[in-house]
Amino acid sequence: MTFPTYFEAFDAKQMLEDYPVGDAFVSRYTAMSRDELHALQDRRFLKLMKRGWEIPFYQRLWGAKGIEPGDIRSIEDIVKLPVYDKSDLMASIADHPPYGDFGGVGSGGDRSPVIFHTTSGTTGRPQALLFGPKGREITNLLVGRMYRWQGLRPDDVVQSVYGHGMINGGHYIREAVIHFTNSIFLSAGTGIETRSTNQIGLMADFNVSVLVGFIDYIRKLAEVAEAEGLLDRINIRMICGHLGTEDRASVEKAWGGAKAYDWYGVGDTGSIAGEGPERDGLYVWEDAQYLELLDIDGGAPVETGQTGDMVVTCLFKDDIAPCIRFNTHDITHELTGANQTGMVFKRIAGFRGRSDNMVKLRGINVFPHAIGALIENRSDLTGEYVCHVSRDASGRDEMMVTIESHGGTDMAQLAAVLRQGLSVEVGVKLVGPGETAAATQIDVRQKPIRLIDERKL
Numbered sequence: 001m002t003f004p005t006y007f008e009a010f011d012a013k014q015m016l017e018d019y020p021v022g023d024a025f026v027s028r029y030t031a032m033s034r035d036e037l038h039a040l041q042d043r044r045f046l047k048l049m050k051r052g053w054e055i056p057f058y059q060r061l062w063g064a065k066g067i068e069p070g071d072i073r074s075i076e077d078i079v080k081l082p083v084y085d086k087s088d089l090m091a092s093i094a095d096h097p098p099y100g101d102f103g104g105v106g107s108g109g110d111r112s113p114v115i116f117h118t119t120s121g122t123t124g125r126p127q128a129l130l131f132g133p134k135g136r137e138i139t140n141l142l143v144g145r146m147y148r149w150q151g152l153r154p155d156d157v158v159q160s161v162y163g164h165g166m167i168n169g170g171h172y173i174r175e176a177v178i179h180f181t182n183s184i185f186l187s188a189g190t191g192i193e194t195r196s197t198n199q200i201g202l203m204a205d206f207n208v209s210v211l212v213g214f215i216d217y218i219r220k221l222a223e224v225a226e227a228e229g230l231l232d233r234i235n236i237r238m239i240c241g242h243l244g245t246e247d248r249a250s251v252e253k254a255w256g257g258a259k260a261y262d263w264y265g266v267g268d269t270g271s272i273a274g275e276g277p278e279r280d281g282l283y284v285w286e287d288a289q290y291l292e293l294l295d296i297d298g299g300a301p302v303e304t305g306q307t308g309d310m311v312v313t314c315l316f317k318d319d320i321a322p323c324i325r326f327n328t329h330d331i332t333h334e335l336t337g338a339n340q341t342g343m344v345f346k347r348i349a350g351f352r353g354r355s356d357n358m359v360k361l362r363g364i365n366v367f368p369h370a371i372g373a374l375i376e377n378r379s380d381l382t383g384e385y386v387c388h389v390s391r392d393a394s395g396r397d398e399m400m401v402t403i404e405s406h407g408g409t410d411m412a413q414l415a416a417v418l419r420q421g422l423s424v425e426v427g428v429k430l431v432g433p434g435e436t437a438a439a440t441q442i443d444v445r446q447k448p449i450r451l452i453d454e455r456k457l
Contacts, residue, residue: 006113010134010319019138019288019316021145021180029287030342037286037344038075044315045075045290051318057092057102058324075290078325083299083311085327086119089127089268103130103321114320117168119267120447129168129267132319137179139270139317140172142285144180146274147212150261151238154182157206161199161213161221163190163445168267173212183210191217191443196224204233215241215251215260216440216448219383222254231256244351244369250376250383264351266328268321269312273348278340281347288316291348293334294327296355307333309355310348329355331367357451359389361397364424368451371401374421380409384448386439387426391455400427404436 020028029037052058053069065082072080092100099105105114115136118126131139152158158177162170170189177185186202188194194202199221202208211218218241225231236258239251243262252260263274264282272289273282284291293308294301302308310330314323331354335347353367360366368387376383382404389399401418403409415428440448 004112006133009112009132010137012137015134015137015141019141019145021141022148025145025149026343029344032344034344040287041290041315042075044287044318045078045313048313048315048318048322048324051104052322052324055102055104055322056096057088057100058322061088078290078292078313079301081325083294083325083327085329086127090125093128099128099130105130105320112319117171117267118166120163120167120169120445126166127267130321131317132321134319135314135317135321136172136175138288140176140179142271142288143173143176143265145285146263146271147177147181147183147240149276150240150274151259151277152177152181152183152210152240156181156183156210156238157186157208158183158210158212159186159188159199159203159206159208161188161190161211161217164193172270177212190445196221196443197228200225200228200230200234203236204230207235209235210238210240211236211255211258212240214447215239215243215246216384216442219251219254220442222251223382242351244372246372247376262350264330264332264348266312266330268323268326269314269317269328272310272312273350276339276341276343280340281335282350283339283341283343283345283347286345288314290315291346292325293332293348296331296358302333304334305336307331307352329357331355359387359397359399359451359453361399361424361426364422366399366422366424366426370422371418371450374417375403375414380406382406382433384433384436384440384442386436386449387451389451389453389455397455398427400429402429402431402436402439404433405430406433 049072061082061084089100089102092102113133115131117129160170160173162173164170174185174187177183188199188202218239225234236255239258239260248260252258261275262282263271265271273284276283290313292311294311296309310328310332312326312328317323331352332348332350335349339347353369358365358367371385375381384404386402387399389397391397409430411428411430419425437443442448
């Protein structure tokens, strides 16, 4: 039987020409104007739309709004298209099991290669994720490009604490490092895949210099290294994780002055934005990702500098499972003013919370992730917390924030800090170090649980 192999399904040399890495990336996009970038986006968007019209999911989604192919003539017309989110994809899977009808996956012996993973299930049942070879490798490339721009070198040893198994994250990070950086890669995984004490042993034995993963667990590993007496044997110079609302100072201090970099992405899209060497905001990879910020309630574009839902179109994903106006429900705002790198791309502040994980208390929008920034860098606290939301008999919603303390914390003062930072009063409960782990599942999940909603809405 004759069929295309993975590396025959796309042109790798053309990919590197279209999406450069290393010095070629910097030189191209520091010399490019916004007008040139817009023209590039427009060409890629129109090619993507052609593929989109071949997918039953989009035929149904767009057709329900009375949209026809001739209605979308340029990237400016993207606002005519409806957004969709995970709930629409899960409905597609329910109606067309097991993969849904959004992938455009062929059948039979001549089918092109397909990469299949799932999301972590942080916000519910895991979702199917599908990639074609071209889409997958550009997804990998964007991460490798980012790491290299931030300062990753071929002589670095990278330890990843992203999860593996069916989850997409750890796999494409491994592929990114191996395919595009020449660094040595250790796929340690989460604490359940490789126990925390063994993770520390790997770092010491193999001279790990770079850590990648979610900051919560990376910070915890520094505590384990100190407890095991191995912190002095480990020389971490760079951390690339997901800082979100947290101050990088705590994790940098924990790892002896390592430099921490922030980035943002989701399973469906891969890396959307990341910090550069100057760490002056997260640069959106606009040659590959078209990012809109839309009002959480009305869906209209927000003014520059205003907070909105991140809605993403992957300009490169025109083979399997095109992604056109996917609402991540993660919120951020665009940064204004000149950047320090000369890069043509716009910048965002990074992840600031989830609009579908937002709790409204007495008319105030509360994002649980914002609490991390309010309690970090305090010697009396570990930085770990979990929020429980409940509704009393009168219908009033209340939030209890359980926070780990080393001891000596003034509960009234801490409650005042949260009240000022959140603009609403919440309950506070103090527990000892490690006592939130069962609720947050920090040792077994890529992203710890920070909100437990007990209202059963």
